[in-house]
Each structure stands twice: as structure tokens, then as C-alpha cells.
Amino acid sequence: MGHHMKTLLCALIWAIAAQAVQVQAQAQDRGERYALTPDRCHPPRSDTTSSNNGDGRSGLAPARAAGGADNGGPPDNGFPPPARLDAHGQQLASPPEPPRPRAEQGQCVKSCEAGYAMVMDDRQQQWCQRIKPKAIRMSVPSELKPEGIDASFTRTRQQKKKDKNGEQKITPRLSPPAPNPSKLLPWQGYVVVTVVGADDKPLAGQSIKITHTVEEDSGGHTKAKHGKRPPLADLFVGKQRITDERGEVVAPATTDGAGQVKLIFSASELAGVHRIKAECVRDACGEQTATINVKVLDLERYVPDSAIAREDGAGAAEKHAQRHYLSKAAAQNLEKLIEAMSEAKWGIVRVNDAGLPWGGLFDIDGDWLPSHFDHSAGTAVDLHSKTIAVDTKAGVYRGLCSTSKDPEDSEALSKRLPNTKILWHRGKAEHFHVYLIGADPTGRPANCRDEADKPKPAKPKKG
Numbered sequence: 001m002g003h004h005m006k007t008l009l010c011a012l013i014w015a016i017a018a019q020a021v022q023v024q025a026q027a028q029d030r031g032e033r034y035a036l037t038p039d040r041c042h043p044p045r046s047d048t049t050s051s052n053n054g055d056g057r058s059g060l061a062p063a064r065a066a067g068g069a070d071n072g073g074p075p076d077n078g079f080p081p082p083a084r085l086d087a088h089g090q091q092l093a094s095p096p097e098p099p100r101p102r103a104e105q106g107q108c109v110k111s112c113e114a115g116y117a118m119v120m121d122d123r124q125q126q127w128c129q130r131i132k133p134k135a136i137r138m139s140v141p142s143e144l145k146p147e148g149i150d151a152s153f154t155r156t157r158q159q160k161k162k163d164k165n166g167e168q169k170i171t172p173r174l175s176p177p178a179p180n181p182s183k184l185l186p187w188q189g190y191v192v193v194t195v196v197g198a199d200d201k202p203l204a205g206q207s208i209k210i211t212h213t214v215e216e217d218s219g220g221h222t223k224a225k226h227g228k229r230p231p232l233a234d235l236f237v238g239k240q241r242i243t244d245e246r247g248e249v250v251a252p253a254t255t256d257g258a259g260q261v262k263l264i265f266s267a268s269e270l271a272g273v274h275r276i277k278a279e280c281v282r283d284a285c286g287e288q289t290a291t292i293n294v295k296v297l298d299l300e301r302y303v304p305d306s307a308i309a310r311e312d313g314a315g316a317a318e319k320h321a322q323r324h325y326l327s328k329a330a331a332q333n334l335e336k337l338i339e340a341m342s343e344a345k346w347g348i349v350r351v352n353d354a355g356l357p358w359g360g361l362f363d364i365d366g367d368w369l370p371s372h373f374d375h376s377a378g379t380a381v382d383l384h385s386k387t388i389a390v391d392t393k394a395g396v397y398r399g400l401c402s403t404s405k406d407p408e409d410s411e412a413l414s415k416r417l418p419n420t421k422i423l424w425h426r427g428k429a430e431h432f433h434v435y436l437i438g439a440d441p442t443g444r445p446a447n448c449r450d451e452a453d454k455p456k457p458a459k460p461k462k463g
């Protein structure tokens, strides 16, 4: 490596290290202003033989003498301008200075901590004064998928489970895994808040208040049928979660050297309209509100052919009025399946729950908790089978699911619908849970399964 390269590398490493120190320093609150300490100043130039600038960080040219009363001007000591940034991560900029009036005055390092600018009072005393924020901006992803769509995940949110005595219990919320910033999941995206100071530069060290809400009645979950507020998304700074179980922000968010707070928004399993509001904690800087729609795109209302099928449901007890939404591919397969069922003398096919208008967790009881598993992508539907003759429903199941070469199955439905799979739920609430495109919402392949078959698989899927 040539000497030049080494020098360049060293300078780069120094610059990065200095930046890191500054970023750490920004957390320190110095009040409205603080005085530059004397040890940051040089003796007059005539007395010094060293070009060390006195802060022990480098031998680069010192900033100009303490003459001008401004926000830090360019050096005028004959050296080239220092190749480093000020404490805000910005190149210092100011109008050209008149020649230094008093050469005998000490030379001071003109650098304030992040969020401060240099000023001088009537008595020629230099201060680092807090820069007031002027404006706040925010960028968000406009759309994200609900958690658990199109990528595998471990459910950490509350859910209902039966204990040993068969009683239903709600499991506690577990700590969610930290996002991987280099590989965000389909339900994760960056929320970037930027604060600009009165000097029109990105302003570091600003505490930001983030408020996060979900719009009432959004995502197909009406307030009237749900009661409590919906769970919010998790917000992370890097790998640290800054929100509590309820989604309230509990840790401070402070702008970095680039004047930014970079958050990762990790949606819950529920679809809805999320609003993020950002404002400065200490000084007014305006406020910004942005909207993130957590939804499965392009779901359409499925309307069954009234000659052979009809919508079914729990009537007045139903928590979701809109619950027959499917993707186009899923709807086409459902149409074919219903036609085949009709041919098999099923009678009017009763189409129960499919998906909500924006997909996401279908909380059948209106309590934001998983109950209807695998209905969140608009690719599954429940078909009533309880009152249908056993031979009829077994015929449809076999037709779609049998892998035998039995000629009786030659007209097999599986040829017309190679991807559609049935989970035949037995028992009190018997029905066909149909994976219309042969996969669960995470994208994992789903297979046919008849709960009457023995032995039961080790890991039963719920529909």
C-alpha cells in the first residue's frame, strides 16, 4: 500500500472515529447554551510552535481566532480549511470573514457539540447555543403486509389456548424477535423522521415524540364489534424495541448525526390504517403525520353464484360484516370447487368465512386474537359440511385429495384444481377449511388432511 493510500486510510479512520465520538456526545444535554472552556483555546499564534489545535484530536489547522461573532467561520490562518465536519456532521459555513483584527488574540477551536452553534455575546464571550429546530419531516412505507403474510414467522402475540382442563386461556405476549435491517420482512419498513434546524441543516440530538394509533373501523374491524383498541405495531431502533406490549413508545428517540431517527415499523397480524405522528419534544418544530396501510393488496369481494351457493355465517353474532374477500386466484379456484360440489349433488354450497377486506388476522370473536388461523391472506375459505351426506362430502374430499390411480377418481377434481387442498375439520363445528391455492398465508405448502384419519399428525393445523 502506498504512502498516499495509507494517509488517506488513516484520515478516513480518523474521520469515522471522530464522527462516532460526536454521535455519542450528542446525547448529552448541555442546556440552552454552554461556554467554550478555555482549554479549547490556544495561546496567541506568536507563542506557539505547534500546529496542534489544542483539543488533542489532530494536528490539522486550527480554526480562525476568536474574532468574529458568528456561527463559526472559515479558518483564516493561512492553512487550508480543515477537512472535517463540525459537530452537526456538516461542513461549517458562514459568510466570508474580514481579516482578523487582533493577531495577538488566542486561537480557539470552534466546535460545539451536536445540536449547538457558536455565538458570541456583548462581552466577546463565546457560547455554544442550542440550535432551535425549524421543521420536521417523515417518510414511511405507504403499504405493508400484516405480520405472517408471505414469510414464515413465530407468533409472539397473545393467543387463545386451551389449558389441561380444557379451559381457554390467553397466552402472554412474548418478546418479538428483533428485525434484521438488511432483510426486512414483508410487514416491516422504515419510518424515517428528519429534523431541520434554524440553520436549515439536519439537526442532531433532538428528542422526538412518536405517537402511533390505528384508525377506528379500519381493516374491516369495526369499533362497535370489537370494544378494546387494536394492538399496535412494534417500533424498533436498530434491534432495540422502543414500544411496550400496547405499542406505546417507551424509549426516547433522538436524532442522529444526520438529524434522523430511523425506526423500523413491524406490523401486527391485523390489517388497518396506522397513523404515525412525530413532533419535537423540547421546541415546537411543527408535526408530521403519516399513514401506513397494513393490508393484503388486491383482495376482492367474492360473490357466489346464487344458483349453487350462498353466503353463510353467524348472523347477528357475526363480528365482521365483510368477510368474503379473496385473491383473484383463490376466487377462481373456489368457483371451480363449488361447481364440482354442485355436480356431486352437494346442494347449495354454504360459503362461510373467507378473508377480511384487507386480509390480516381474522379474529372471529372480535377480540384481536387468533382464532381463525390461515384466513389472513385471502386464500382460504370455510365451507359448511355438517349437514351434508357423508358419502357426498367424502366423495368431494377424495376427488380433490386422493392420490390413488383409482379410475373412479379419473374425473378427479384434483386434475381441475391441482393446488386446492382441504382440511376436513370434524367434530362440533365440522366444515371444510379449504386452502384454495395450496399454501398457508406464510407461503408454506398446505396438504389435504381429514381429521377423522388416524393417527393424527404430530403437529395439527388449525383452520
Ligand SMILES: [Zn+2]
Pocket (backbone or CB within 6 Å): 220, 221, 222, 226, 319, 320, 362, 363, 364, 366, 367, 368
Ligand atoms: Zn376483527
Ligand SMILES: [Zn+2]
Pocket (backbone or CB within 6 Å): 372, 373, 375, 380, 381, 382, 433, 434, 463
Ligand atoms: Zn378455516
